[in-house]
Amino acid sequence: MAQNYYQKEIETMSAEEMRKLQSEKLVKQVKHVYENVAYYRNLMDEKGVKPEDIKGIEDLHKLPFLTKADLRDAYPYGLLAKPLSDCVRIQSTSGTTGRRVVAFYTQNDIDLWEDCCARAVVAAGGTNEDVCQVAYGYGLFTGGAGLNGGSHKVGCLTLPMSSGNTERQIQFMMDLNATILCCTPSYAAYIGETLKEQGYKPEDIPLKAGIFGAEPWTEEMRHGIEEVLGIKAYDIYGLTETTGPGVAFECSEQTGMHINEDHFYAEIIDPDTGEVLPEGSKGELVFTSLDKEAFPLLRYRTRDICVLTREKCSCGRTLVKMAKPMGRTDDMLIIRGVNVFPSQIETVLLNEGYQPNYQIVVDRVKNTDTFEVNVEMLPEQFTDKVGDILAMEKSLANAMKTMLGINPSVHLVAPKSITRSEGKAVRVIDKRKLV
Amino acid sequence: MAIKQLTVFVENKQGAVGSITETLSKKNINLRALSIAETQDFGILRLIVDDVETAGKLLSEEGFLTKITEVVGVKIGDAPGKLAGALKVLGENKINMEYLYAFMARTEKHAYVVIRVEDNNKAETALESAGYHIITDADIAKLCANS
Numbered sequence: 418m419a420q421n422y423y424q425k426e427i428e429t430m431s432a433e434e435m436r437k438l439q440s441e442k443l444v445k446q447v448k449h450v451y452e453n454v455a456y457y458r459n460l461m462d463e464k465g466v467k468p469e470d471i472k473g474i475e476d477l478h479k480l481p482f483l484t485k486a487d488l489r490d491a492y493p494y495g496l497l498a499k500p501l502s503d504c505v506r507i508q509s510t511s512g513t514t515g516r517r518v519v520a521f522y523t524q525n526d527i528d529l530w531e532d533c534c535a536r537a538v539v540a541a542g543g544t545n546e547d548v549c550q551v552a553y554g555y556g557l558f559t560g561g562a563g564l565n566g567g568s569h570k571v572g573c574l575t576l577p578m579s580s581g582n583t584e585r586q587i588q589f590m591m592d593l594n595a596t597i598l599c600c601t602p603s604y605a606a607y608i609g610e611t612l613k614e615q616g617y618k619p620e621d622i623p624l625k626a627g628i629f630g631a632e633p634w635t636e637e638m639r640h641g642i643e644e645v646l647g648i649k650a651y652d653i654y655g656l657t658e659t660t661g662p663g664v665a666f667e668c669s670e671q672t673g674m675h676i677n678e679d680h681f682y683a684e685i686i687d688p689d690t691g692e693v694l695p696e697g698s699k700g701e702l703v704f705t706s707l708d709k710e711a712f713p714l715l716r717y718r719t720r721d722i723c724v725l726t727r728e729k730c731s732c733g734r735t736l737v738k739m740a741k742p743m744g745r746t747d748d749m750l751i752i753r754g755v756n757v758f759p760s761q762i763e764t765v766l767l768n769e770g771y772q773p774n775y776q777i778v779v780d781r782v783k784n785t786d787t788f789e790v791n792v793e794m795l796p797e798q799f800t801d802k803v804g805d806i807l808a809m810e811k812s813l814a815n816a817m818k819t820m821l822g823i824n825p826s827v828h829l830v831a832p833k834s835i836t837r838s839e840g841k842a843v844r845v846i847d848k849r850k851l852v
Numbered sequence: 853m854a855i856k857q858l859t860v861f862v863e864n865k866q867g868a869v870g871s872i873t874e875t876l877s878k879k880n881i882n883l884r885a886l887s888i889a890e891t892q893d894f895g896i897l898r899l900i901v902d903d904v905e906t907a908g909k910l911l912s913e914e915g916f917l918t919k920i921t922e923v924v925g926v927k928i929g930d931a932p933g934k935l936a937g938a939l940k941v942l943g944e945n946k947i948n949m950e951y952l953y954a955f956m957a958r959t960e961k962h963a964y965v966v967i968r969v970e971d972n973n974k975a976e977t978a979l980e981s982a983g984y985h986i987i988t989d990a991d992i993a994k995l996c997a998n999s
Contacts, residue, residue, distance in 0.1 A: 794861070796919075799859075799919050801919060801921040801968065802968075803891060806896075807891065831863060831915065832917060834863065834915070
């Protein structure tokens with residue numbers, strides 16, 4: 418298959434050239450931050466690092482880390498590196514885990530971001546012949562704005578649907594022959610379920626590709642979505658703090674996401690010691706922006722656990738690849754002393770013939786953790802016999818125990834009864850007050 | 853010949869059964885019999901109604917998980933020992949019951965028993981050979997109309 422690139426020179430650049438480009442950009446970016454962001458200047462001064470000490474990528478490890486806590490402390494303007502008069506946009510996180518993070522953009526920052534998303538659209542096979550349905554939320558959330566911009570740059574006919582109103586999504590998809598769908602994987606699965614319920618077969622659906630991100634999903638979930646919609650499903654990664662979706666994107670090989678490393682330099686560190694780990698090690702992903710103007714972040718700790726690789730990719734891109742995050746250092750639940758990643762629960766459900774529609778509820782009663790998993794039953798699994806349903810719950814609980822090492826209490830619930838907000842499923846409810 | 857039972861999954865939430873019956877009453881669905889099997893977390897509501905297809909559709913549209921199950925309906929005399937007699941027939945024929953519930957008709961001196969077994973035909977044949985009257989969906993509709 419002939420490969421298309423949005424910015425071929427960058428996307429297929431040799432490793433040496435890339436490192437040279439990154440080093441040049443880093444020196445400028447550090448200088449820009451040190452001169453304009455008092456908050457980070459103080460962190461550097463405390464560590465005794467001056468901008469002159471950073472001569473290239475090899476010196477990056479000398480710089481202090483930024484964490485989500487720093488972003489909250491500095492809210493709203495503390496990390497801003499440009500006067501507000503130069504900024505044209507803000508985007509923000511959902512704020513579900515605390516104070517919102519607000520990110521600022523100059524026009525150049527927006528262009529850079531949209532270029533990143535355009536690379537993702539082209540890697541998913543997008544051209545100016547395509548009709549791209551963007552069903553990520555529009556507004557403060559970066560999903561809608563990012564893919565909307567990327568789709569425009571590629572020249573696709575863009576359907577700015579935003580999330581929700583599934584009936585209308587389906588109507589536009591079918592009437593206007595949408596060929597690319599962009600949304601969260603859980604919403605893609607939901608649209609797929611709904612289309613199936615309405616009697617649509619994969620071959621009736623005009624879509625050929627989907628770009629799905631903003632929440633963790635597994636390979637099994639990918640296969641489910643690909644099957645029900647009759648498409649190829651591509652992963653996309655990003656976070657509001659660094660810019661939004663498009664920090665990394667998947668190509669036709671579907672074995673990890675190429676990081677747009679001409680704009681975002683990736684490191685993997687040991688989350689406990691902060692030490693940089695060699696290529697191929699599993700650890701926390703850290704990003705350094707290389708040419709952002711308004712909201713540059715140096716060594717931002719993402720809390721995503723993943724692995725980087727530079728193995729040759731069949732798509733011809735030389736950009737470093739990140740594996741799908743295996744969990745988050747802060748999403749990881751410790752239940753009765755055992756580490757539990759929601760993705761493990763998802764894997765069990767798919768193996769056992771369930772849809773990955775579940776919710777984990779953790780609480781602490783009389784100093785012991787309770788661990789419940791609510792799982793949506795498929796209509797065909799429902800029976801009039803209590804014993805059968807209890808047996809299904811028991812068998813799921815056993816499968817989860819084998820995977821996790823601890824025994825959850827599994828409850829089957831009615832289809833579509835687990836809360837979905839903005840198309841983003843609420844997977845974990847931790848009621849424990851441990852602080 | 854078996855009769856159709858509407859089975860509904862009920863989450864252990866306040867007002868769940870109430871909202872099911874309310875949905876049915878709005879469309880004039882008449883309940884003939886009802887039984888709930890409950891566990892700590894969920895219940896299974898089993899209903900005998902005059903229009904099972906419409907009732908099932910209405911509840912599905914409201915987001916309830918429903919299923920239509922075929923069960924055996926038997927007419928028995930309304931007197932001590934009559935249920936025991938019918939169950940003895942099943943026992944003698946080695947037919948296992950999953951569950952049963954019963955209801956009365958206001959205008960008749962009879963009771964009706966709804967029985968869930970694995971093999972409806974076998975149970976019906978056994979009961980009929982012993983002289984019991986097996987009821988049909990048409991009988992249920994009539995019973996609903998009379999009351």
